Amino acid sequence: MHPAPSIIAFSTLSGLGFGLLFWLGIGMPGSTGLVAFVFFAIAYVLAGGGLIASAFHLGHPERGLLAFTQWRSSWLSREAVCAVATLIIMGLYAVGRVFFAADWFVLGWLGAALSLGTVFTTSMIYTQMKTVPRWYSPLTPALYLTLAIGGGALLAGQVIWALGLLVLASALQLAWWWQGDRAFAASGTTMATATGLGHIGTVRAFEPPHTGPNYLLREMVFVIARKHALKLRIIAFALGYALPLALLLAPFSHWIGLTAVLCHIIGILTSRWLFFAEAEHVVGLYYGKR
Amino acid sequence: MTTLPSSTRRKLGLVIDLDTCVGCHACVVSCKGWNTENYGAPLSDQDPYGAEPSGTFLNRVHSYEVQPDDGTAQLVHFPKSCLHCDNAPCVTVCPTGASYKRQEDGIVLVNEDTCIGCGLCAWACPYGAREMDAAAKVMKKCTLCVDRIYNENLPEVDRVPACVRTCPSNARHFGDLADPDSDVSQLVAARGGMDLMPEQGTAPVNKYLPPRLKDRLDRTEEIDVLAPFLAPVTDQPKGFLGWLDKALDKI
Numbered sequence: 001m002h003p004a005p006s007i008i009a010f011s012t013l014s015g016l017g018f019g020l021l022f023w024l025g026i027g028m029p030g031s032t033g034l035v036a037f038v039f040f041a042i043a044y045v046l047a048g049g050g051l052i053a054s055a056f057h058l059g060h061p062e063r064g065l066l067a068f069t070q071w072r073s074s075w076l077s078r079e080a081v082c083a084v085a086t087l088i089i090m091g092l093y094a095v096g097r098v099f100f101a102a103d104w105f106v107l108g109w110l111g112a113a114l115s116l117g118t119v120f121t122t123s124m125i126y127t128q129m130k131t132v133p134r135w136y137s138p139l140t141p142a143l144y145l146t147l148a149i150g151g152g153a154l155l156a157g158q159v160i161w162a163l164g165l166l167v168l169a170s171a172l173q174l175a176w177w178w179q180g181d182r183a184f185a186a187s188g189t190t191m192a193t194a195t196g197l198g199h200i201g202t203v204r205a206f207e208p209p210h211t212g213p214n215y216l217l218r219e220m221v222f223v224i225a226r227k228h229a230l231k232l233r234i235i236a237f238a239l240g241y242a243l244p245l246a247l248l249l250a251p252f253s254h255w256i257g258l259t260a261v262l263c264h265i266i267g268i269l270t271s272r273w274l275f276f277a278e279a280e281h282v283v284g285l286y287y288g289k290r
Numbered sequence: 291m292t293t294l295p296s297s298t299r300r301k302l303g304l305v306i307d308l309d310t311c312v313g314c315h316a317c318v319v320s321c322k323g324w325n326t327e328n329y330g331a332p333l334s335d336q337d338p339y340g341a342e343p344s345g346t347f348l349n350r351v352h353s354y355e356v357q358p359d360d361g362t363a364q365l366v367h368f369p370k371s372c373l374h375c376d377n378a379p380c381v382t383v384c385p386t387g388a389s390y391k392r393q394e395d396g397i398v399l400v401n402e403d404t405c406i407g408c409g410l411c412a413w414a415c416p417y418g419a420r421e422m423d424a425a426a427k428v429m430k431k432c433t434l435c436v437d438r439i440y441n442e443n444l445p446e447v448d449r450v451p452a453c454v455r456t457c458p459s460n461a462r463h464f465g466d467l468a469d470p471d472s473d474v475s476q477l478v479a480a481r482g483g484m485d486l487m488p489e490q491g492t493a494p495v496n497k498y499l500p501p502r503l504k505d506r507l508d509r510t511e512e513i514d515v516l517a518p519f520l521a522p523v524t525d526q527p528k529g530f531l532g533w534l535d536k537a538l539d540k541i
């Protein structure tokens with residue numbers, strides 16, 4: 001697909017933000033006062049900033065409130081509900097931490113659960129798409145969740161947890177790439193099933209319906225971004241996982257911590273770019289492409 | 291609510307005959323014409339007379355070459371519009387309730403006043419039947435010409451979708467596919483009507499009729515039972531050609 005920068009930024013930054021909120025909600029770190037304020041401020045900028053970036057992707061952001069209405073059927077609507085509920089509950093919890101040095105732990109745990117719910121619903125928006133076989137896998141929510149909690153641990157200074165979770169996330173990332181490269185063939189959707197002409201012989205796209213580009217080709221059959229996929233995978237893996245892991249093993253200092261966080265963010269942005277750029281929609285088959 | 295109705299009383303849809311479609315694109319033009327002037331936002335074009343024209347269409351005609359293992363290739367023209375799926379994934383993903391499937395006749399529609407233009411429904415459709423209009427920024431799709439088929443201001447003969455009414459080779463048929471006695475259901479039964487991408491689980495209402503078996507150029511002798519009767523009775527041309535023939539022989 002066409003990788004829209006707003007969507008890539010949203011899913012990466014808000015994932016980290018909600019991951020951080022998860023750790024803050026369960027009281028790790030259990031800071032109070034100014035330190036707590038800084039932690040919550042970072043989390044809200046990331047989570048809220050991501051939400052605002054994604055609203056820019058809409059054709060009619062002014063009607064955005066309607067997106068809260070269909071939570072019974074739509075993952076996008078569930079995500080909107082979860083995200084706002086998280087931000088409200090964690091806001092109240094933050095008031096306790098920052099101003100009263102209090103741990104209103106019921107709110108905190110509820111907020112932590114909602115944070116994970118938000119990341120999960122985000123991942124399900126993609127996972128539900130049977131039309132994009134690469135996304136249609138239980139590994140997708142597993143990767144999103146592990147990355148959010150792992151990245152959140154990195155931001156929250158939970159070094160041991162961050163180490164373990166990043167190792168797990170890197171394994172999931174490799175598994176996700178591995179299954180993704182086979183998913184289209186495994187889906188069973190081909191030009192023969194798309195046209196129903198397979199019983200006659202080999203189907204080849206002879207002439208497209210239009211000579212110019214259209215919405216479908218621009219959005220779903222956008223192949224240009226797939227160039228350099230392997231190089232980008234290596235960069236994503238090195239920056240997103242390997243380097244932060246190495247830095248975490250070094251003796252701790254705030255500068256090293258900051259470098260690890262920045263590396264991780266750039267690496268995950270790259271991996272998210274590939275998540276969208278390499279997505280192959282079955283509609284491409286009607287154009288003889290993928 | 292963007293949950294799907296558990297069942298629809300009727301299943302209005304199209305049956306598209308891949309055998310008779312000649313690939314003239316008349317349905318594309320009539321669809322664009324009718325739907326840009328009627329239901330919902332117009333179907334806009336961008337840069338229509340420039341170097342890279344692009345626009346919104348609800349119906350498009352692909353062409354495929356099919357090469358059998360043995361014999362000559364066939365060309366199949368392939369019109370494609372929304373298939374008004376029974377199990378429409380485009381409806382359930384919609385966060386606002388703008389996309390819906392009607393209980394009374396199964397038509398899948400978009401309420402353009404509540405669509406936020408997120409594009410998710412177009413992603414959920416395997417057939418590429420939805421296009422976001424670049425000017426109105428709302429999702430457009432085939433309405434099954436809902437503003438024609440029930441429109442009592444039109445003469446009865448015109449109360450069918452614009453594409454069906456226009457097709458010069460009768461390759462598009464409109465009717466109720468829930469009724470086994472309807473013309474369209476009988477056509478599907480007689481000609482082996484099929485679903486596109488059945489493995490996607492969308493349960494399309496629209497059906498496609500596969501091309502009939504073609505005569506084969508390389509086997510015409512085997513089947514040409516009239517050939518002996520049509521053999522030329524004389525090799526000797528008459529009249530001007532006869533004179534020319536003789537004159538040329540003499541040179």
Ligand code: SF4
Nearest residue numbers: 372373375378380415
């Ligand atoms: S063809 Fe596509 S847009 Fe139409 S109902 Fe089926 S899934 Fe939805």
Ligand code: SF4
Nearest residue numbers: 384405406408409411
């Ligand atoms: S583009 Fe409009 S109709 Fe489609 S899912 Fe989004 S809000 Fe619903």
Ligand code: SF4
Nearest residue numbers: 321432434435451453
């Ligand atoms: S039924 Fe109407 S809207 Fe649908 S493809 Fe035909 S002309 Fe277009």
